[in-house]
Amino acid sequence: MTQPDGSPFAPHAAAETAAMLEAVGVESEADLFDIPDDVAFDGEFGIEPRSEQEIRGELRRLFARNNDLTEFMGRGHYSHYVPSIVDHLSDRAEFLTSYTQYQPEITQGFLQALFEYQSMLVELTGLPIANCSMYDGATALAEAALLADRVRQTSGHRILVPEYLRDGKRSVLENYVDGAGLVVESYPMDDGNVDREALAELTDEETAMIYAENPTVRGTIEEGLSEVGEIAADTEALFCLGSDLVALSLLEAPASVGADVVVGEADVLGLPTSYGMGLGIFATRESFLRQVPGRLVGVSEDSDDRRAYTLTLQTREQHIRKERATSNICTNQAWVALRAAMHIASLGPDGLVDLAEDCVRDAAALADRVDDLAGYQAPVHDRHHFREFVVRSDQPAEGIATALEAEGFAVHAVDDHLLQVCLTETNAHATDGLVAALQEAA
């Protein structure tokens, strides 16, 4: 029985509360609090409690204020169809309402699922070590730079990143590395790919890490990543490659182009569009194992000699190593990692490769159609593309994006006369409408 005015999730009947207070030896709940009067709060928040039904209605009405647009948006946050099985299995309360596996004997299920997630990343990246999640691609990149700072023998302090990079990702990186005295600098791009000649010139002994993305934020597929790896290796800088789970299924394996660390967006699988909520990939070489940030699940045996899973190498982590920890991360994105693993399992290798190939084919086909319209050139970069591409518009891009919104479509305006369009199986049904709206707005 619940007190009418209390929390609906505190199951104390009035008589029960009274008996418990008596057992503790105080007269009232207020007597339990040891808060001096001068800092005690006796005001009100002014938050009216509502019923479950009222809140569902309230939020349904509020969310209905979001315009119903078909999004052709990407640039680091993507929409792939998430099979129903992912929702139903990940929502099992045994997964959703558990916490970090501090007692591994009673949490083997989640540990095994995270171990399987780590293994999938090992296969996709070709690197032997993957942690069981970072917050998102931006913070994973930032953690990679801090790892580079820890493992490099020399005094290098420069982090080189592509000229085309999400502002937000760069800002997160700068915030994370500032305390370590690292400086973030851009290298130029050549028609949407790394300008390798310019990069080689910029790279010196002071370079701690070179970051590249495949696909790039503009959707182009890199064509000379092995060379980037060699440029990094020549100065003993770390080569950090950003990607995502679907792209990794098809594009060159990072290990084979010399990547030392792989970061990026794992939330492309397992999560629908979630206003930017993420899941960061972090994979690296064996030699950096003890410098890895975040949690790692390993295999051991129990006292009956059966295989068992456990969090391991925890002496890297903040709760043991405090200010000498590899990162301050504690709560991570474990449940999102569980969902990503379920989605990968659901697609299987054939499904993953098919999906990735469609990302190349469909983007190229749509770019051709847009290019045929008067007033547009697409793709702007003469490269292969993955999911998305940049469009040059004769009219100002902002105006076109606004006009498209009125027709029910959302695209990115990335520069004065540059639009960006992202295509996956979730909006493929609407390409005719988009093309027509573009034509109208030209």
Add this chain to the structure above:
Amino acid sequence: MIYDQARYTEGNKHEPLLSEKDDTTVAVDETDSPLPDELTRDELTLPGLSEPEIARHYTRLSQMNWSIDSGPYPLGSCTMKYNPKFTEDVAADPNAAIHPDRSASSAQGNLGVLYGLQEYLATIGGMDAVTLQPPAGAAGEFTGILVAKAYHDHHGNDRSEVIIPASAHGTNFATAAMAGYDVVELPSDEGGRVDLEALKAAVSEETAALMLTNPNTVGLFERDIVEIAETVHEAGGLLYYDGANLNALLGRGRPGDMGFDIMHYNVHKTFATPHGGGGPGAGPVGVVDELSEFLPSPRVRETDDGDYERFDPDHSIGKVHGFAGNWLVLIKAYAYIARLGDEGLADASAKAVLNANYLAEQLEMDVPYGPFHHEFAATAGDRDAADVAKRMLDFGVHPPTTKWPEMVPEAMLTEPTEIENCRTLDQLAEAFNNAYSDTDEAIETAPSRTTASRIDQVSAARNPRLSWQALDE
């Protein structure tokens, strides 16, 4: 109560790995690829299983996992509350599933919820401005310390130290170090609180901030908080509130009223969003007016017309997450706060504190520090707290946090939260007492009723095998 956890066993392992069920290799070069071979990988090897096989796999794994819906989960400093089911439905609204780069005019619903949650959190914490961007508590700490740094930089003060009590969460130390500060560790006084004299000796013109948890990590309210705040402020430093223990204070005390300048909220603790096996959580940060111009971009505000718009604070530190943080978690926190309202929030704290005090009364173990609030650190004395905890697993409860904080020998840091009734607390106490009084052999060999028996941690770390690929080597 006796508990037998599910256990599927095949030979010397439990449920086989996905990779042991199937191992399919796709030769990418041989598919009808739209890309030239030199741009693609050679092959991809992953399990290729049918939906029924996958459903069974994960259902079995879930059965081999403890959760708050299974039973008591009194991990100290983790606030393992019941997660109301309706918040999942609210967060699953397809209209909320939009891209973060949407124009503000086409995202009024999302911005409205973000604005509403900013306002709720500000009033609950006694703060003037809130950012929802940090994706976890530690990320909130980092954001808060970056804000402090930006504030000092803006005023031309180059300060190098952050003061942290020895009993604080490990994240505080790691956060300060990541932000480039030297950590000054503050000892506790005999009563388990901040040693005021030691604090006065520690502060200087190098002090950027004091990070404080209140009530602290053994549940004690820092009664000298006004003097602590004055001491830090007189030295030109800022006072940072670690929100891990906010569940003790709802409606009874607000960090802003105590002199704190910056705080983070752990919405997955205080506001009951699910912990998800380790995350995602969210770690919004609140600040006093003077610091609001340094918060991450963008923030959300209401216009005179009742619309919502994004804006960049004048001297923003920039971003701490690639987009807008853990959006789905933020929706659930909003829904929880709305469900409880003023009375419910105050009642949650009252019952959380009552439950902790009632449970401690039933234990045979000593609780060296008091009066505590929503959590307490019992001591296992001459017994090994980790062993006692393992034995508790056999009695249908999750044990508390063990061997931390270090100021209590063989600590068992226990936080039952408000969700347990008296009967469950009695069962929990029985599990504590049975385990604590059991024989050495029984606790050293426990658990026996869980999926795995005692796991060899040493060999896991000595010979790291971190993927199924590593098992084949």
